[in-house]
Amino acid sequence: MVPRGGRELTPDARRWGLSADELADAVEGSLRHAFPGGGPTGRERERYLATLHVEDLALATACALGRDQAWDHFVLEHRPVLYRAADALDPSGGAREIADALYADLYGMRAAEGERRSLFRYFHGRSSLATWLRAVLAQRHVDALRAKRRVEPLPEDERGLPAVGTVQQDPDRVVLVPLVERAITTAIDELPPKDRLRLRSYYVAQLTLAEIGRITGEHEATVSRHLSRTRRSIRTTVEATLRDQGGLSGAQIGRAFELAVEDPEGFDLQQVFDRPADRKESSRDRSR
């Protein structure tokens, strides 16, 4: 699949003391990982190899094999990247611990059955090494936060007992708020995935328009236009649902929206229906 015999070698692979066969093994491993169901077609292989980050794969392979020169280079070039990303994730320094743990895993501190297993084995060159490091770090950071959130005790008013029987049972609220919530949820579920991705990136992940653009590959003005269109579409769908299925009049629909917005436990309608580019209530200006 990949020519061998010490003929193919990138300049950096030579620099890391990597033999052509070792590099060929890494490339073959990457191909096997990308096409687990069997060998790729010639076209697929060409396309895949064309986007492969061979130099980074060579560096990662050499590091996994414990080549000192490669490690020296990695420490010099990539460890600062890792720390910068950690500081960006948590300016208080909390993510640095994760970065250090990640660094230890990259080195292969955790031995499995006496053999050093480096995290570099999971890098297959599909992205740059720096981006992969940021992705692994971000994933671990998010998982740590989510794990912490799960074990934290709930606030007193969410434990259930004191709240029972104390809620004002407004008859309209009991009927209308669930209707609105259900209609909105359905409308969002029916959106194309990319629209949902933009919507949730903005309202749930609280990303700026520019950051969403980086994810979707669009300019922030385009993201803003799509968000506005999606919001209008949701509103139209929800109003139609409330009118046609809920039998509500225009005035009742307006009242239902008001109640849903006021409902402290309910869906944050204000966020869904506000104009994205005009919203300034968050701590940072997300139009940039």
Add this chain to the structure above:
Amino acid sequence: MHKDDPFDRLLERTSRADREGPHESCLDAETLAAWADGSLTAHERALAETHAADCERCLTVLASIARTSPPPVTAQRPSWLSVRWLVPLTTAAVAIAAWMVVQGPPLDRQVQRSEAPAVDAVKPSAPGSDAERDAGAANRVEALQKKADAPARVNPKEKEQEESRRADASGSRKQTAASDKLAAATRRPVETPPAAASPSASTLSRLELKDERVTPQTRAFAQAPNVIASPDPNVRWRVTARLVERSTDGGRTWQAQSTGTDIDLLSGASPSPIVCWIVGRGGLVLLSTDGATWRRVDFPDRTVDLAGVAATSALEATVTTASGRSYRTSDAGRTWTLQETPAAPF
């Protein structure tokens, strides 16, 4: 019962959290990183978007990657070298050089500055030298990768679509693709400002002199040779107009090199001591993989001036046109892909 009973609310929240936990269908770090670098196929990307749209964990990870992305390459340059200044600066520099040529000594004065004779400089490396072996290795990697010409080559229709997509980006499309490779490239002093050109009569006819931009700083910049540093402090290239010179002793002596072109050279990048990319007017891209000889790399548009280049290897480079558009190659220039510049991927 639903939403009114605190216990049910608690159950609902707990169930939701469990549903959102890491599971097999969650995107792995490799996919997320490839997404960020724009390496996923259209199909893979669509699948990833579909998953992330409904997975809080993956969405949060994506958000974290987006937030930790390094600033665009252009933002890392000194302000006076930002892309928006490249066009007027280059124009002014060329104009000043033209004026100096008309008023001053003959063009070959630049050649006379070289301490070593050109005939020695173009002599290829000795057979079996490291340089030759490395050059061969770079070429063999091209063979290893066996890239097809067709898929990534920019055709006129794609260009047209790109243009229309860029229309809504209007004035803010100065960001170049801020991939980590480019960020890595900018950590090295490989991207250098456009050099003063010594224009021919045909070049002069294309000049648009904007006197208001010709400051003393610009004059000094125009007269300075364009030095391209390599990772090895002893090895560097120097580009002056159409002349390329290389130094292997930290700039004490320079050897002229033959490029086989008479087109003005504007910028260069050297990711290794034997690899250098140089770009110039008329879509000119030159590549040396042995530090001694040059070959012209095919570029899809020969009507544009290339003002900048960032390179990470003999295979991978991103060139920037004078109008700020970026093209990337990962196969030593056999194919080029117009970059999605409106929003740099992460």
